[in-house]
Amino acid sequence: MTILGFFHDYVFCIVPYPSWSGLMQDLAGKREEKSGEEEWVAMVLALVAFVSVQVPHQLFPTDKAGRRTMVEACASAVRFFLVQPYRVVTLNRLFITYW
Numbered sequence: 001m002t003i004l005g006f007f008h009d010y011v012f013c014i015v016p017y018p019s020w021s022g023l024m025q026d027l028a029g030k031r032e033e034k035s036g037e038e039e040w041v042a043m044v045l046a047l048v049a050f051v052s053v054q055v056p057h058q059l060f061p062t063d064k065a066g067r068r069t070m071v072e073a074c075a076s077a078v079r080f081f082l083v084q085p086y087r088v089v090t091l092n093r094l095f096i097t098y099w
Helices: 003-011 020-028 038-054 064-082 091-098
Strands: none
Touching (some): 003 038, 038 091
């Protein structure tokens, strides 16, 4: 099972954002490669980090050290995004800070 699968099975029922179908469409369309989508990428990285620490380690496909490294890398990228100046508070930004 993938991290997105864990998100769908264990987190989405509690926090139904982002929309599952919209998230899958955006990933299939490689939204992360389009210019101006830094906020969306940060939101996905925040989601990955959050899900990774919420899923019991017995279910996760990597060891604890690998998961810790991944979470730290995601969190670092999200922090870098959050310190950048912005003009409008969006739903994605609120989602990022919520996690």
